[in-house]
Amino acid sequence: MQHKQGSRRTNITHTTAMQNLALAWYSEEDYEDVLGMMADRDDLPETYQEWLDLSLAMEDELFRQGHQVVRIAIQPKQFSSWCAIQGLKPNGRARARFAAKQALRKARLN
Numbered sequence: 001m002q003h004k005q006g007s008r009r010t011n012i013t014h015t016t017a018m019q020n021l022a023l024a025w026y027s028e029e030d031y032e033d034v035l036g037m038m039a040d041r042d043d044l045p046e047t048y049q050e051w052l053d054l055s056l057a058m059e060d061e062l063f064r065q066g067h068q069v070v071r072i073a074i075q076p077k078q079f080s081s082w083c084a085i086q087g088l089k090p091n092g093r094a095r096a097r098f099a100a101k102q103a104l105r106k107a108r109l110n
Contacts, residue, residue, distance in 0.1 A: 021062055022103035024095040025071040026051065033076040040091040070106065072099040 026034050031048035035041045045051040062069050079098060080090060088094040 020068040020070045020103060020107075022070050022072050022096075022099035023055065023059060023062075024074050024099045025055070026074055028052075030074075030076055034074065037076055037080055037090050039089045043092065070103045072102045072106075074098065 026048070028048045031051065035044060035046075038044060045054060059069050059071075074095060079095075082098055083090045083094050086094070086097075088097070
């Protein structure tokens with residue numbers, strides 16, 4: 001599910017197998033490339049710091065609500081390839097789906 005704060009979206013997906021929330025997470029080094037490739041880039045914060053502040057606030061709120069949050073790294077090349085294979089546009093829905101699948105994969109490995 002996507003949560004919107006103001007005009008900005010944060011991608012969160014509930015993974016029922018783990019009872020956790022998967023949160024798409026970006027590195028500062030990749031953020032410019034992330035913005036450049038996303039179909040919904042206008043919905044994302046313009047700067048990494050703005051994105052980070054919003055995401056940390058969202059993560060804190062989810063923890064306060066009793067949720068476990070799993071940060072899932074979105075690396076531009078890997079995500080772009082995954083979207084192409086899945087036939088998806090690189091957008092919030094695809095990020096949420098990717099994060100959920102990666103979180104489930106991580107849970108199976110642990």
